[in-house]
Amino acid sequence: MSVIDELVTNAERYAECYPNGWLPPEPRLRLAIVTCMDARLDVWRVLGLEEGDAHVIRNAGGVVTADTRRSLAISQRLLDTTEIMLIHHTDCGSTKITEDAFRECVYRDTGIRPDWAAEAFPKNADLDVVQSIARIRADELIPHRERVRGFVWEVKTGRLRPVSR
Amino acid sequence: MSVIDELVTNAERYAECYPNGWLPPEPRLRLAIVTCMDARLDVWRVLGLEEGDAHVIRNAGGVVTADTRRSLAISQRLLDTTEIMLIHHTDCGSTKITEDAFRECVYRDTGIRPDWAAEAFPKNADLDVVQSIARIRADELIPHRERVRGFVWEVKTGRLRPVSR
Numbered sequence: 001m002s003v004i005d006e007l008v009t010n011a012e013r014y015a016e017c018y019p020n021g022w023l024p025p026e027p028r029l030r031l032a033i034v035t036c037m038d039a040r041l042d043v044w045r046v047l048g049l050e051e052g053d054a055h056v057i058r059n060a061g062g063v064v065t066a067d068t069r070r071s072l073a074i075s076q077r078l079l080d081t082t083e084i085m086l087i088h089h090t091d092c093g094s095t096k097i098t099e100d101a102f103r104e105c106v107y108r109d110t111g112i113r114p115d116w117a118a119e120a121f122p123k124n125a126d127l128d129v130v131q132s133i134a135r136i137r138a139d140e141l142i143p144h145r146e147r148v149r150g151f152v153w154e155v156k157t158g159r160l161r162p163v164s165r
Numbered sequence: 166m167s168v169i170d171e172l173v174t175n176a177e178r179y180a181e182c183y184p185n186g187w188l189p190p191e192p193r194l195r196l197a198i199v200t201c202m203d204a205r206l207d208v209w210r211v212l213g214l215e216e217g218d219a220h221v222i223r224n225a226g227g228v229v230t231a232d233t234r235r236s237l238a239i240s241q242r243l244l245d246t247t248e249i250m251l252i253h254h255t256d257c258g259s260t261k262i263t264e265d266a267f268r269e270c271v272y273r274d275t276g277i278r279p280d281w282a283a284e285a286f287p288k289n290a291d292l293d294v295v296q297s298i299a300r301i302r303a304d305e306l307i308p309h310r311e312r313v314r315g316f317v318w319e320v321k322t323g324r325l326r327p328v329s330r
Binding site for chain 2: 002003004007008010011012013014015018020021023025026027028029030031032037038039040041042044045046047048049051052053054055056057058059060065066067068069070071073074075077078079083085091092093094096097102105106109110112114116118119140141143147149151153155156157158159160162
């Protein structure tokens with residue numbers, strides 16, 4: 001039995017007590033959250049989210065890529081969100097690599113260099129939160145760009161720290 | 166007080182009882198999950214995930230874009246995951262639009278056409294799960310492409326349904 005089979009069994013238990021079939025697709029808090037795929041960060045539990053509250057967009061690093069901007073544009077244009085919360089975290093894989101080292105490693109393994117940036121931010125997560133917010137602010141296809149706030153979640157303590165701009 | 170301030174207060178309560186500072190960055194189940202940003206789908210709760218279990222990648226539609234493939238490549242190459250679980254859902258915003266209508270709407274509003282696809286899948290979510298798996302299988306930069314399984318989560322019932330390939 002693969003781990004996926006176990007999770008499917010868990011999902012059957014979840015469905016037995018599921019009361020939320022009536023919720024609308026539009027997030028109740030009119031909020032989209034952008035954060036890292038990291039396995040230690042259960043952002044719903046950290047932020048006390050309930051089903052229906054907020055869009056949650058996650059990728060390696062919690063960075064603002066073209067796909068993040070696509071998701072934010074759809075979130076705001078089709079599903080009425082107006083605020084954005086951006087959360088990076090400490091001990092992130094993205095702080096432990098450089099673009100050059102990652103590309104070289106993939107090239108050695110496959111004979112192909114990625115045609116995308118790994119989106120490494122070797123210095124620190126705070127600085128990358130600031131430039132990620134700048135990426136959102138620069139995208140005219142995202143209608144609501146005023147209420148964007150940035151945070152770093154500390155893996156060691158579980159605390160969420162605001163990043164000052 | 167904005168909704169974000171409320172969530173920050175929730176996060177303070179979470180940190181007070183946080184016991185997981187010792188978890189490694191590598192997901193315990195060696196699994197990456199790709200799913201939609203939808204606010205009704207708390208994938209940790211549905212699948213019974215604990216902190217540290219799995220990477221969670223989310224975007225509008227739960228589609229496999231270049232950024233999804235970047236995240237999967239980093240997940241497998243740097244953080245040792247080997248399996249992928251792909252979850253679309255019913256009543257998804259992406260099933261209610263067409264590329265043409267979305268582009269026209271953005272163009273009318275901003276004078277700019279997006280240089281990305283909205284990734285609409287108007288017919289049904291099952292078919293898009295199948296082609297999303299095909300996108301993963303076609304990407305040689307993702308080392309482990311054999312154990313990829315697709316599902317559709319039903320918003321009305323809370324049930325997770327496997328998609329046969």
